[in-house]
Amino acid sequence: MNLPENFLNIMKDILQDEYDDFLKSFEIENVKGLRINTLKIDKYSFIDKNLFNLESIPWCNEGFYMKNYDEERPAKHPYYHCGLYYIQEPSAMIPVEVLDPQPGDKVLDIAAAPGGKTTQIAAKLQNKGVIVSNDISPKRVRALEKNINLFGIKNSIILNDSPENIKNNFNNYFDKILIDAPCSGEGMFKRDKKALSDWDEKNNNQLSILQRDILSNTASMLKPGGRLVYSTCTFSLIENEGTIDWFLKEFPEFKVLDIEGLHSLSAGMPHLIGASEYISKTRRAWPHKIHGDGHFIALLQKKNSVIEDIPQPIFPNKNNFSSDELSIINQFFIDTLNVEEKNIIKIKNKVYIPTDIDRNISGVRIISNGIYLGELKKNRFIPSQQYAMTLEMKDAKNVVNISSKDINSYKYLKGETIMLENNKGWNLICIDNYPCGWAKGNGDSLKNYYEPSWRMR
Numbered sequence: 295m296n297l298p299e300n301f302l303n304i305m306k307d308i309l310q311d312e313y314d315d316f317l318k319s320f321e322i323e324n325v326k327g328l329r330i331n332t333l334k335i336d337k338y339s340f341i342d343k344n345l346f347n348l349e350s351i352p353w354c355n356e357g358f359y360m361k362n363y364d365e366e367r368p369a370k371h372p373y374y375h376c377g378l379y380y381i382q383e384p385s386a387m388i389p390v391e392v393l394d395p396q397p398g399d400k401v402l403d404i405a406a407a408p409g410g411k412t413t414q415i416a417a418k419l420q421n422k423g424v425i426v427s428n429d430i431s432p433k434r435v436r437a438l439e440k441n442i443n444l445f446g447i448k449n450s451i452i453l454n455d456s457p458e459n460i461k462n463n464f465n466n467y468f469d470k471i472l473i474d475a476p477c478s479g480e481g482m483f484k485r486d487k488k489a490l491s492d493w494d495e496k497n498n499n500q501l502s503i504l505q506r507d508i509l510s511n512t513a514s515m516l517k518p519g520g521r522l523v524y525s526t527c528t529f530s531l532i533e534n535e536g537t538i539d540w541f542l543k544e545f546p547e548f549k550v551l552d553i554e555g556l557h558s559l560s561a562g563m564p565h566l567i568g569a570s571e572y573i574s575k576t577r578r579a580w581p582h583k584i585h586g587d588g589h590f591i592a593l594l595q596k597k598n599s600v601i602e603d604i605p606q607p608i609f610p611n612k613n614n615f616s617s618d619e620l621s622i623i624n625q626f627f628i629d630t631l632n633v634e635e636k637n638i639i640k641i642k643n644k645v646y647i648p649t650d651i652d653r654n655i656s657g658v659r660i661i662s663n664g665i666y667l668g669e670l671k672k673n674r675f676i677p678s679q680q681y682a683m684t685l686e687m688k689d690a691k692n693v694v695n696i697s698s699k700d701i702n703s704y705k706y707l708k709g710e711t712i713m714l715e716n717n718k719g720w721n722l723i724c725i726d727n728y729p730c731g732w733a734k735g736n737g738d739s740l741k742n743y744y745e746p747s748w749r750m751r
C-alpha cells in the first residue's frame with residue numbers, strides 16, 4: 295500500500311518501537327462487521343438463524359466480525375431490508391459503547407450521517423427517550439434518514455444544520471452527546487481510498503479548527519452532569535489529543551473521564567504535543583493491537599454547576615385535521631391495523647406522530663420528527679415505508695408473510711408485483727415474520743408499494 299511519506303514519518307515519531315507492527319497492519323485484510331438491531335430481534339434469535347459466519351466483537355455485545363463477508367454479502371440478504379442489522383466497521387462500534395446511552399436518555403448525535411452510531415444509540419434507547427441526529431451535509435443526511443427508517447426507530451428527530459444554528463434550541467438539554475467528528479480518516483486508509491488520496495498534513499490543522507468549532511457550538515447543549523463522547527477515525531495528534539486539550543482549556547466546566555473496561559484500547563498521548571497529562575485518559579484504538587480500524591475516543595463530562603433551562607412544550611396543539619381527513623385516517627386504521635395511533639399531527643398533507651420532546655425547535659432545517667405515518671391523497675391515505683418498518687407483524691390485520699427463501703421475497707424487494715393470495719386492501723408484507731413494506735391487494739395479486747429508492751438491484 296502506497297502511504298504518503300510525510301504521514302509515515304509522523305507515525306514513526308508517534309509509534310517508535312511499535313512502528314513496524316503498525317505498518318504490517320496495512321498488509322492484513324480489512325475486518326468487516328455487523329451489528330444486530332435489537333429493536334427488531336434479540337442477539338440469540340439472530341445467532342440461531344445461522345445466517346452468516348459470525349464471531350463476537352469483544353467491545354460490543356451486539357456486534358460481530360463477519361469472516362466470510364464477500365461470499366455472504368449481508369447487504370443483499372432480505373433481512374437487511376427488514377432492518378435486522380447494520381453493516382459497520384468493528385472499531386466504529388466503540389464510541390457508542392463508551393457513551394453508554396440508557397433507555398429514557400435524551401441523546402444528540404451532532405455529526406451523524408450515514409447513521410452507524412445513531413442506529414446503535416437508538417437500539418440502546420429501545421424507543422424510550424429521544425435521539426436527535428444531525429448532519430450538516432444535505433446529501434449525507436438522506437442516507438441517515440434511510441438508516442433511521444430502516445431500523446424502525448420511533449423516537450428520532452433528524453436535523454440538517456450547523457451546530458451553531460441548532461444550539462439555541464437545546465440549552466443544557468441532552469443527557470448524552472456524541473461528536474463523531476469529521477476528520478482526516480487516517481485510521482481508514484485501508485478501506486477508504488479517497489481519505490488516502492486527499493491526505494495532506496495541512497488538512498490536519500484545518501480539520502482541527504472545524505472540530506474545535508463543532509465542540510464549542512455543541513458544548514452548551516449538554517446538561518450539567520451529562521456526558522459527551524468525542525471520537526475520530528484518525529491518528530493525527532492535533533485532531534485528537536490536541537483538540538481535546540484545547541477544548542478543556544476553553545471550556546473549564548468540562549472534565550475528561552476515565553474510560554472503564556475496553557482493555558484493548560491504549561492511552562492517549564498528550565506528552566507528544568505538550569498537552570495536559572490528564573489527556574492520557576483518552577483512548578486510542580490501534581490497528582496493530584485490535585481487530586479493527588484506528589480510532590480515538592474521549593469521554594467528557596460537564597460539571598454539575600450550571601443552572602438548568604426551563605423546558606417548553608413542542609407542538610402545542612397542531613391537530614389541524616378536517617373531519618373528512620380524520621375519517622379517512624380512522625378508516626385506514628380500522629381496515630388495516632390492530633393498533634390505534636394517538637397524537638397524530640398533519641404537516642401539509644403528511645401525517646406524523648411527532649417525537650415527544652419538551653422543546654420548540656425553530657430556526658433549523660428539520661428533516662423529520664418522529665414517525666411519518668403516511669400521506670393523505672384526495673380521499674385516500676397511503677401508509678409510508680417508515681411506518682411499516684416500525685410495526686410488528688401482529689400489528690397488521692392483513693399480512694402476507696413470505697419466506698426469505700421464497701423467490702417472491704426478492705421480487706417484492708425489487709419492486710415487482712407479486713402473485714400471492716391476499717386480503718383486499720393494504721397488506722403488510724413480512725419476510726419470515728419481519729415487516730418490510732406495504733402492498734395493496736385485490737385478492738390474487740399485490741401492487742408493490744416498497745419504497746422505490748430502497749429497492750434491491
Ligand SMILES: C[S@@+](CC[C@H](N)C(=O)[O-])C[C@H]1O[C@@H](n2cnc3c(N)ncnc32)[C@H](O)[C@@H]1O
Pocket residue numbers: 386404405406407408409410411412428429430431434455456457474475476477508
Ligand atoms: C465521521 S462522519 C460521521 C459518521 C457517523 N457518525 C456514523 O457513525 O455513521 C462525520 C460527519 O460529519 C459531518 N459534518 C462535517 N462538518 C459538520 C458540521 N460542522 N456539523 C455537523 N456535521 C458535520 C459530515 O457530513 C460527516 O457526515
